[in-house]
Amino acid sequence: MKTVLITGATGYIGRRLCHRLLAGGRYRIRLLVRNPKKVQVAVTGKVEIATGSTFAVDSLQAALNGVDTAFYLIHSMGERDDYRRLDRESAENFRSACITAGVRRIIYLGGLGVRDSASKHLLSRIETGEILSAEPERIETIWLRAGVIIGSGSASFEIVRNLAQKLPMMITPRWVRTKTQPVAIDDVLSYLEQSIELDHRGNLVVDIGGDPLSFQDMIVQAGRAMGLRRFLVPVPFLSPRLSSYWLILFTPIPYRLASALVEGLKSETVLQNDNAARYYPDIRPQSFSKAVTAAIKELEQHQVISRWCDSSGLQACDITEFDDPAGAILRDTRIIPYKNGEQQADVFRSACRLGGEHGWFRYQSLWRLRGLIDKLLGGYGLSRGRRQTGEVRVGDAIDFWKVVDIRDAKRLLLYAQMKLPGQAWLEFDVQPDQLVQTAHFLPRGVLGRLYWYSIVPLHNLVFADLARAVVRASRENPQPG
Structure with missing residues (x-):
């Protein structure tokens, strides 16, 4: 052969x-x-x-x-x-x-x-x-x-x-x-x-x-x-x-x-x-x-095998150097305990459904505004969407994020491909009794720090709601079987 x-x-x-x-x-x-x-x-x-x-x-x-x-x-x-x-x-x-x-x-x-x-x-x-x-x-x-x-x-x-x-x-x-x-x-x-x-x-x-x-x-x-x-x-x-x-x-x-x-x-x-x-x-x-x-x-029929952005994305195309946010020096962490019998697998599945037509829950208008700004700056914006509604794999695009690590029912790590004065990740650490959602940021110079602190008020709205909504949605769309 x-x-x-x-x-x-x-x-x-x-x-x-x-x-x-x-x-x-x-x-x-x-x-x-x-x-x-x-x-x-x-x-x-x-x-x-x-x-x-x-x-x-x-x-x-x-x-x-x-x-x-x-x-x-x-x-x-x-x-x-x-x-x-x-x-x-x-x-x-x-x-x-x-x-x-x-x-x-x-x-x-x-x-x-x-x-x-x-x-x-x-x-x-x-x-x-x-x-x-x-x-x-x-x-x-x-x-x-x-x-x-x-x-x-x-x-x-x-x-x-x-x-x-x-x-x-x-x-x-x-x-x-x-x-x-x-x-x-x-x-x-x-x-x-x-x-x-x-x-x-x-x-x-x-x-x-x-x-x-x-x-x-x-x-x-x-x-x-x-x-x-x-x-x-x-x-x-x-x-x-x-x-x-x-x-x-x-x-x-x-x-x-x-x-x-x-x-x-x-x-x-x-x-x-x-x-x-x-x-x-x-x-x-x-x-x-x-x-x-x-x-x-x-x-x-959700049978899209590949998309134009699977291997695109400037540096993040080569994901091996972008799948660990340990070097980030600024973080926004939200911890949401499970209080209504949520299951770890269902919470993970809920996180994997984010973006695309499903959106980003309550503050979708703010996400759209950020996507529009990113588009005008030459980035991907939210309109890139995603390959399929519920399935993700390493290398997939989710709006202006790229999936850089997946550990089944445990962790989903997204790397930001939006135009930023630094590097950013969004991590969902799905534990047996709680969801730990962390936004990591590695600023580039003074401008990067000014950017981060200027949007802290928005983080307090968007990221807090996002973590709660991911857990809440896991009850509404539980894992089949």
Whole structure:
């Protein structure tokens, strides 16, 4: 049985590809991850887990030992100023390590676009593909190129869905008429899976996508799929910066990601070759409407395997350094004894339901205000929501928090990804007879301390009520069975 390595295994595509390959049962699956805690419990006993990264050459070499095919699903959305240099270095390391380990084939998922008109982000994706395929005489590379990916939890789908749901009429920039070729996530996974055994020697670039559509077409068709009529009026005076702020106010997407997506939409991203039809004749790309309907069904049935923010989040993407608030020097602790027969497991489950559509109990308006401020400062805000209502796993996003530690029925630790002059955590220590809720804060300089003490009055309202409400809700929604 061949061994297949998946990098980016805790990201949006990687998680779903892992499930797809496991369901097929044809390969031994190995995941390269920086933090094993982020691997889903459902797959941990079915895959090999290698801890490391493409910047740690020794761990990368060990992970590639005995591998036949390696998926490269790593890319940046410009979260750091030097992201292009890091992307190039990562790709160089990976190609060299694959050659040394005797890997037969690299499969890379990049983005549609041409050099002359590509945004900086898309240009980095193109450079990554060129680096991975730079030595065809030593290793094969299949370079799949996709535009807008439509699936539950994808950034593109969440933008389209939120705009179509919230705005019956939109004044939009001219770039909404730019053509792209969206592709369903299930089709992307089919192309990736079939690339393992594709009968082809040497390198191959394969552009994938459905029928050409504009962003305007996608919003109108998504609205129609949800039973809504939507009207867009393009105008010439909305700059990319204004467009990005427009997106962050009505969608879960933070400013940096919105800015990268808007920049990419200024140029057409359409197929440059017909290799998908030539080499993958049995894959017939779904229509955009069918892809939207399937994504909505997954949302309604709470079957979202992955989301765009699973591996995003600046530094907190690499959770291992953010799962211990011991260094915090300022704390707000609330202790709520159980007085009405509450059960430890039910209280833990209640804490795990916070955020998203369920909200933050009594002072929801204050939470929303804080989320709006965070959005305007370029953060995630509350609109990011959560993957599922009741289930959480390490790496999940819950509004502007990231789950960095879970100990079943005992502890839930959230790391703040909001814009702050310091670092913050929210910890739920669920004990047999009481809930200990602690807000930890590590201030950055004088400004950090001033920030903390200025919001103490709000803490006295919000955090005290939150702890009591978590315990109270455990009685209203007890654990089944």
